[in-house]
Amino acid sequence: MGCVQSSPRVVQKKDRPQRNGQTFPQNRPGMRDHSTEKLTKKQFFHAVTNGIRLIANPPELVPQVCVGDTAFPIVSAVFKLEEPDIADIRLPIISCSLKGNGQLACISCIDFLSQQNFQAFETTMLFKNLSHVLAGGQGTFAQTFCIGFSRNDMRNYKSSFEAMGLFIESGDFPTNLSHYSIIVLNTSYELKPEEADKLYKYVVDDGNGLIVFYNPIQESISINDFLLKFGIRFTNLINGDDGESIEIGQNYEMAKEHTFSEMSKKYITTLQSDDIGQYILDDLVTNLRIYVLAGGDENTPQLTELLETSWNYLKRTNYIKDNKLFQIVQQSIVAMLILDILQKLPLELMRPVEGYEIFPGPTGDVELKDFELDMVINTQEWTSTGLWLPAGVIAEIDIDDAPMNSFIQIGCHTEKNLTRPLPWDRWPSTIITEAIVSNKTKVGSPFGGLVYLMIDDDKDIVDYNVHVKLKGFAQAPHYVIGTDMWQKTKDIDIPWCEIETKNAIVTMPTKAAREFDIEPFATSLERLVGDVESYLAVDYKYKFRIVFDIMMEPGKHSVAYPIVFSTEDIDKLINGVKQPNRILFELLIGIAISLLQTVSIDENTKIAISNVAASAALTNEYKDFTPMMLEDIELPQLFHELWEIHTKVDKTILPRVIASFRDPNVQTTDIPEDMWISFVRNLSNIGGADFSALLSRTRPIPLSVINSLHNMPAYQI
Structure with a gap:
């Protein structure tokens, strides 16, 4: 909901405008009679x-x-x-x-x-x-x-x-x-x-x-x-x-069911049963979560009772078996409520949750220290601190003049994937965020995780230089290209690490990172990401973030921020920079899609262009590469037509077309069909040929548009 500050205008008493209405003596008609008996809620x-x-x-x-x-x-x-x-x-x-x-x-x-x-x-x-x-x-x-x-x-x-x-x-x-x-x-x-x-x-x-x-x-x-x-x-x-x-x-007893107190009583009673209906529990928890998230400090006793009841239910029903969490749907529903309660309880009541040892994993014998960092934080990305906070530990962050909407985040695994079949390999969410509302902010996580700073503001792209004091954190294993940071930190007993290049950050289990030579991987990844940026005519100063998550299904990925792959696909990405494969190809496509977000081109065309950009990057780095050689790849509609223009006509046409759409003086539209027409015209004008016959093989083009291009030489298919 939008929030705009306002305040009353202050004027001198002699200039104060008259109020609308009359003035009356203190005991005038229309004043409350305080002698009346106070009504009950029901009355x-x-x-x-x-x-x-x-x-x-x-x-x-x-x-x-x-x-x-x-x-x-x-x-x-x-x-x-x-x-x-x-x-x-x-x-x-x-x-x-x-x-x-x-x-x-x-x-x-x-x-x-x-x-x-x-x-x-x-x-x-x-x-x-x-x-x-x-x-x-x-x-x-x-x-x-x-x-x-x-x-x-x-x-x-x-x-x-x-x-x-x-x-x-x-x-x-x-x-x-x-x-x-x-x-x-x-x-x-x-x-x-x-x-x-x-x-x-x-x-x-x-x-x-x-x-x-x-x-x-x-x-x-x-x-x-x-x-x-x-x-x-x-x-x-x-x-x-x-x-x-x-x-x-007209029934007060039914009306009062929609209160936190009554919802809590119903939930506590329901969890005493050994045979809880999945849909009944789901509806109840869906409602109750809204009340939990809305509560304040005065609701702490209620939240504590709900948490205790929820834990008792999970333990009674054996929610952990063979290092897997949540054996039945009812347990996963209760887990979602627990996560909300943990976020609302006072920090001093925070404890490590059972299951954090499975994921993200236990913290070894590490030293908790104080750090001072000069950082640039912004509205476009999480900013890595290179630090780790163990589960159940309360730490402190000090920032003088922190920007509005600043947050400290513990953890990086955003993928919920609640539709994935049970049991799960981790809790539905392991991220904790805490607003930085004063110079000193305390933070803790029941899971532990890598530490980030972020600004939650979708309206403006702004960078802020800040001096940050972090007290009670541990240094995390961290590879930074062109430095010896990895040699200094790789043996720290912390389960997750980061590999950082000039344009990307990869988060993976530390154990996996210790098992391969990071330098050639990081160097190749940096070049490939740079090739995609160059092809799409973008000078992108922020870093793409790639996270491996045990909750993501093998072979699948999520194109958002961050880009998420399964932990089971780590080796495939590492091998992909040696010999291109589907996982590397899909990563580059995801980066291209991210770079095209603000371009006024329809989604289907963006996906096709992203595939072309990824293919162009790989052909730059690998001799004889063609996207058709990749296994298990289904290239999208329009790709073959655009790839033909790229390979047979001019490799610079598509980049120039994309650059034309970035021109702030160009009139844009949000109607997909109009976007498609504009793309066809721009492509033909910049390419110096009528490509309508080629493009219409996979997508119709209005006759009026085809006729408007008839003065150009027709591209011969």
Whole structure:
């Protein structure tokens, strides 16, 4: 969800604009009657929902989760998860918290206040009931102040507020909250720490009401920190139910099932059984994981109980056999929840997990030391530190003026491959990331792993020079081309190492790296990667990362960041730089695909070009090589046509075509067919020939495009 900071304008008292609305004495009509008896959660729920069947379903609903004991749902809706084959889940869209003497209500979308939605079905009545209860049940208009609403907002929502029985004022954050029985907060407003404290006291101590409306356009970066004090948090999901209305349940016992407390109880009870249905457990854990990840420090006792219950189940059902993990699907489902809990628990409670000895492997007798490094970190890659953190060890990283969105990462094995048949060779994930939010950040991992720094920012490509102090880490085996680093570190008893060239980093088991001569391998790999970059007309200053992972199926690979191959294919890659084979070919294709990501060419054509680039790189380095000599290779559609142009016409045509698409002045499109047409025209114009007859052998070309090329000499097939 997008987060943009804003703050109220500060003006002198004499210049302060008049608030919209009247001023009243302290004990005016419309103020809360604090003598009324406080409602229970059940009474509050029924007071709001009684007799209401349907309300509007505005777009961009962002659900909440009730993670604290004082919070409970009023209305819930159906939401979809991004993962395929996962059932829809039901989450609260209107929640309340009875905290201390007051009450808070969270609304999942500010568009409930628009006239179209507010007047639909029985939406008006529900919000009128809600404001009436929050105001202490008073019969007259409740004096209310709106924070974070523009004048245009107030014009648009005025009639809705009036229908709720609210007498509205708005403006800068009020100096005296006690003048109002209800505060309405737009999440676009960035609460200052002192303002958040005042609002909390206003509700909890003074016994007033607060309504928080989620604004999908602009969300405060601190709103969830504030709401967690009331046991509620907004999620990053959006509603998947496109119906016109949302049904309102009348059963409080069913409604409260959608709370962290009730979900936890259900999970703990379920795991006591010796016969747990796979799909029942999967649905339950899918829901529970959302609550776990949303929880705060106050949920530590709950998380600890969930973790203990989960471990007891895994041990009782013998999840480790013959150095293999998770014998049945139910165990793997529980493992996913354990990983989330471990990420949320305070660091001092962290312990090594059972199974880390299998993967990534145990740390030998190594010395933990302090290091100081001058590094360049950026938004495009993980930056290697050359260090290792053993499982269960808490270390510290110090960075003065750390860039925004900086993280320290322990581990590099990202491949989850949850569809791979059980049992597995490792836990589904062994990576731990910790945000660097202060000069000194503590970090630990239940698995251990190589240590990286990274910046999570997709918007800008930026390099940062930083001076880093790392305390309590071990040096890792590390080959750096052109240095003697490998001779100094190869015997360190750490299970994973890195081989670093000028343009690539390969991560593999240290034992495997000790068994071959790294220098010729690294030299050849560096040349081949450079050949691909040259062919695609790219001066890429970052390093490609290749990771061998036991979770990847042999013979398969993943083209992303990092590029992942199976640990069983290490020897094939090493041999591939001596005599080209499929594994080396696919690695070079993956590098080419990465370099073409931002080029406005359709995906099928990119794949074909990537195969040509990999083939061109190999023909540069290996005499008599042709891609057709490789075994078990299925060359893609369009490859043979482009390879013919490369070998029979001019080796520079495709690189020049790609360079033309990188020109920032060239108009681009995101429609695949238009991309294909543009590619055909550029290829013919730059090649000085009409290639339409050749290219149309595998993919249709519109007649209008063919006719537009008729003045060029036709390429003879």
